[in-house]
Amino acid sequence: MAQQVNNETTPSTPGKLKPDKPHHRFRIHPPHSRYTFICILLSAFLVFLLFSTFNPPPPSTTAPRRVLGDSWGGSHWERLVSKSTRRNSASNKIVLVTGSAGFVGSHVALALKRRGDGVLGIDNFNRYYDVNLKHARQKLLERAGIFVVEGDINDGTLLKKLFDVVPFTHVMHLAAQAGVRYAMQNPNSYVHSNLAGFTVLLEACKSANPQPAIVWASSSSVYGLNSKVPFSEKDRTDQPASLYAATKKAGEGIAHTYNHIYGLSITALRFFTVYGPWGRPDMAYFFFTKDILKGKQITVFESPDGGSVARDFTYIDDVVKGCLGALDTAKKSTGSGGKKKGSAQFRVFNLGNTSPVPVSKLVAILEKLLKVNAKKRVLPMPRNGDVKFTHANISLAQREFGYKPTIDLETGLRKFVKWYLEFYSSGSIKKGSSSW
């Protein structure tokens, strides 16, 4: 029940102010009271300074907006775009890869280019993790002949321009705000990239002529609190445990709408904890490696009942094969110029490894490969969006495009550790420059 409040005598923060005599409360009496007033102002200013020093805002993950003609546009820029999207005579695909300076994006873009498809990348180079790693991936892509446009998928004008210049047959949409636990620190970045950005991209695709077919990254996290294992595409996905998962689930709904109204061919891929060389420094296997080598303590989560927390860790090369399989079996969109002409393909696939491994085992493998004992602290999994267990049923992807993961966790981590040691000792990136 609402309490009756006497505004004359009750302070807004109960207990902080005495209900003083009203007529004395705001009067300043010189000279002593003026001196007190200045002291209060100065103290408030100092408290404000202290607060802003010890509570810096989370790093901005939103890239600055650019204007046409500033970082993109112009005849030179268009030549770079056209050159990058040239395909060889055997290929019938021109693919726009969003998030191409990211982990999965860079691997997929390279694989497409290697087999002769026309490929253009786009990435906003946000500062969620070390941007130097993203630029190093960009260099790899450039060496392979892939141009990466620096821009945000929220920039509808840029996307329209790209579709005006290039008749993309496919969009491989891998740009996203990733990470399960970071969603509690910076929820808006998930809304910005995974909802708003995705919608702007779909708007551009639906208006394009021809409309491209879209393959995009959803996430195993959509299964949330689902306890039926292994997770199959038909299982419940209405109990997300994190905002990240909720935005990916909402993305699947948004995708369905564009498929239904505009005839866009859309395929969602639910990735299961993808790892490997050129990976993401915010992921556990990556920062465990870094911290173990530095002799820093790592925190290993166990489930609240003392059981182990496990993931269906999936090696990057297996996921890349799955992405290409999904792209190659995607049917054409049926609409054009914003008008639907018939029903279009709508698919959802799990891309996992079908073999969950406890996080404690992941740590043991890393200790063996790095030849260093980890300083471990075992803690119950905090309520931060994590789920206890993931396990993919992959029979649908197997049936549709022969998806068959072949790399077990130890083999994959060996490849990752080799890359990590070479990369960070070669001076490509200064050690410790990462914010993770």
Ligand SMILES: O=C(O)[C@H]1O[C@H](OP(=O)(O)OP(=O)(O)OC[C@H]2O[C@@H](n3ccc(=O)[nH]c3=O)[C@H](O)[C@@H]2O)[C@H](O)[C@@H](O)[C@@H]1O
């Ligand atoms: O499958 C997915 O869709 C998701 O996979 C990962 O999310 P997650 O599985 O949580 O991967 P990590 O953050 O690398 O965590 C792996 C495991 O290590 C555990 N962990 C994490 C951090 C830590 O300090 N200690 C620890 O034990 C987590 O509980 C989890 O079980 C990615 O980060 C997400 O972007 C992706 O969408």
